[in-house]
Amino acid sequence: MVEIEVNGLMTYDRAVVKLPAQAAGEIARLYAPPATSGTLQGARVTRAPFGTTPAGEAVDLFTLTNAHGMEVRTMTYGGIIVSLKVPDRAGLLGDVVLGYDSLAGYLRTTPYFGAIVGRYGNRIAHAQFTLDGATHHLPANDGANTLHGGTVGFDKVVWDAEPFWGDSGVGVAFTHTSPDGDQGFPGKLEMRVTYTLTDQNQLIVDYYATTDKATPVNLTQHSYFNLAGDGSGDVLQQVMWINAGRYTPVDSALIPTGVLAPVAGTPFDFTTPTAIGARIAADDEQLRRGHGYDHNFVLDRAGAELAHAARVVEPGSGRTLDVFTTQPGLQFYSGNFLDGSITGKAGHVYRQRNGFCLETQHFPDSPNQPGFPSTILRPGEEYRSRTVFAFGVSP
Ligand code: BGC
Numbered sequence: 001m002v003e004i005e006v007n008g009l010m011t012y013d014r015a016v017v018k019l020p021a022q023a024a025g026e027i028a029r030l031y032a033p034p035a036t037s038g039t040l041q042g043a044r045v046t047r048a049p050f051g052t053t054p055a056g057e058a059v060d061l062f063t064l065t066n067a068h069g070m071e072v073r074t075m076t077y078g079g080i081i082v083s084l085k086v087p088d089r090a091g092l093l094g095d096v097v098l099g100y101d102s103l104a105g106y107l108r109t110t111p112y113f114g115a116i117v118g119r120y121g122n123r124i125a126h127a128q129f130t131l132d133g134a135t136h137h138l139p140a141n142d143g144a145n146t147l148h149g150g151t152v153g154f155d156k157v158v159w160d161a162e163p164f165w166g167d168s169g170v171g172v173a174f175t176h177t178s179p180d181g182d183q184g185f186p187g188k189l190e191m192r193v194t195y196t197l198t199d200q201n202q203l204i205v206d207y208y209a210t211t212d213k214a215t216p217v218n219l220t221q222h223s224y225f226n227l228a229g230d231g232s233g234d235v236l237q238q239v240m241w242i243n244a245g246r247y248t249p250v251d252s253a254l255i256p257t258g259v260l261a262p263v264a265g266t267p268f269d270f271t272t273p274t275a276i277g278a279r280i281a282a283d284d285e286q287l288r289r290g291h292g293y294d295h296n297f298v299l300d301r302a303g304a305e306l307a308h309a310a311r312v313v314e315p316g317s318g319r320t321l322d323v324f325t326t327q328p329g330l331q332f333y334s335g336n337f338l339d340g341s342i343t344g345k346a347g348h349v350y351r352q353r354n355g356f357c358l359e360t361q362h363f364p365d366s367p368n369q370p371g372f373p374s375t376i377l378r379p380g381e382e383y384r385s386r387t388v389f390a391f392g393v394s395p
Contacts, residue, residue: 042067043199045163045170050075051103057158059103062172064197069093070391072197078155079116079174079193080106081223083230083345086201086391089318094229096319096391098355101345111337112222113344115155116193117148119178119185120375121220122296122331122364125255129367131186131214131376138184143253148222150183154191155222164194168204171196180213187213187379202390209383216367216375217383220327224335224355227314227321231348235335235356236277241311242270242332244297248363249286255365256372260298268295273313276334276356291336292353296329296363306386310358313394324388325360328373333357360387 043066050061061082064072071085071093082100085093099113100106106113127140138146148155159174171194178189189211196204207219226235247268248256263269267279267287280292287293301307309330310323323330335355342350366372377383 043170064170066197067199070201076159076161079159081114089393096227098224112155114223117222118154118219119149120216120218121361123147125365125368136184169196169198185215187211187215202388205387207385211377212379214378217377218362218375220359220361226355227319234353238276239273239313240270240276241273242297243300245300246298248296258369293332293334296331318393320392320394322390323358326386327360329361329363331359
């Protein structure tokens with residue numbers, strides 16, 4: 001049995017964990033009055049310039065540090081998590097996410113390293129969907145399909161940001177308004193995404209949005225993790241547990257067929273902790289289509305409470321990552337398209353499977369899949385979603 005502590009609550013594998021509700025009011029209270037830096041019992045948040053976009057927009061970098069020295073650096077461009085330093089078994093801090101040292105790399109080319117992804121994370125088939133009788137056309141940026149919100153998704157905009165600190169930790173609140181018609185999506189979408197670093201070595205991501213017209217919304221976080229440390233090679237020995245008895249098989253363009261297939265007896269069964277690489281080269285049609293794991297898992301969960309979705313253990317360093325989410329799905333992407341063409345932080349060359357993503361989300365192509373949980377946000381409704389990335393060490 002795996003024991004986990006979240007905000008002082010003890011839980012066990014597969015248990016549902018409730019964190020205190022983080023309401024809009026709390027966020028507002030936390031970051032009033034606005035300031036450029038602040039501290040909380042040894043934890044701190046600072047803000048510094050990080051460069052300028054080609055359009056002349058200033059980009060800022062926030063550094064969140066908790067009482068144990070865990071550090072998250074994130075910038076206003078794309079809400080990108082630039083680095084995430086967590087201790088190993090010996091207490092040594094290591095950066096466990098892929099990316100670049102400076103803004104220039106992210107502006108040049110990036111497979112969504114560390115970014116906030118939207119308006120619709122993952123794929124929408126044939127770059128279109130029909131909602132309330134009207135068909136909306138989106139940019140096709142992944143063959144015939146739309147990936148991660150189109151050609152200029154939320155990963156490529158400069159967000160407004162304010163630091164905050166309060167009882168739950170130190171953090172940064174990003175806000176952005178996506179105008180009506182942005183990338184073909186209907187409705188003006190007003191968003192707030194917060195990163196909170198707690199003294200329990202958790203990074204809490206809270207998403208909030210409202211719209212003035214019905215629109216699909218599927219926001220996620222696209223960090224590429226390597227718990228052995230950025231630049232340490234592939235992640236194939238890292239042991240994955242995913243709380244999902246089913247997944248959504250895909251066609252050759254990685255669009256779900258609509259079936260929720262059982263994982264039992266397939267290489268997609270991570271209900272027992274298994275090394276990522278143990279079955280990745282198996283003779284399996286779905287693995288061939290994804291070039292490895294690039295699939296949405298249907299989380300086993302009750303209701304919309306925060307639930308344990310996945311756990312990864314890196315045997316060498318002992319670092320562990322537990323993912324909790326209110327979302328129904330989890331895209332496990334094993335970095336299949338990293339091909340050595342990107343040189344990232346400290347000259348590290350990123351080759352296939354040098355990192356993995358665990359993207360908490362609704363299922364891909366939901367706007368075209370009536371059998372999937374709805375992603376439609378309507379005027380008067382509030383989009384609220386929470387994901388917790390909890391770091392630790394195994395003995
Ligand atoms: C997708 C992959 C894609 C990657 C980078 C992931 O979310 O599932 O297919 O290659 O993002 O774009």
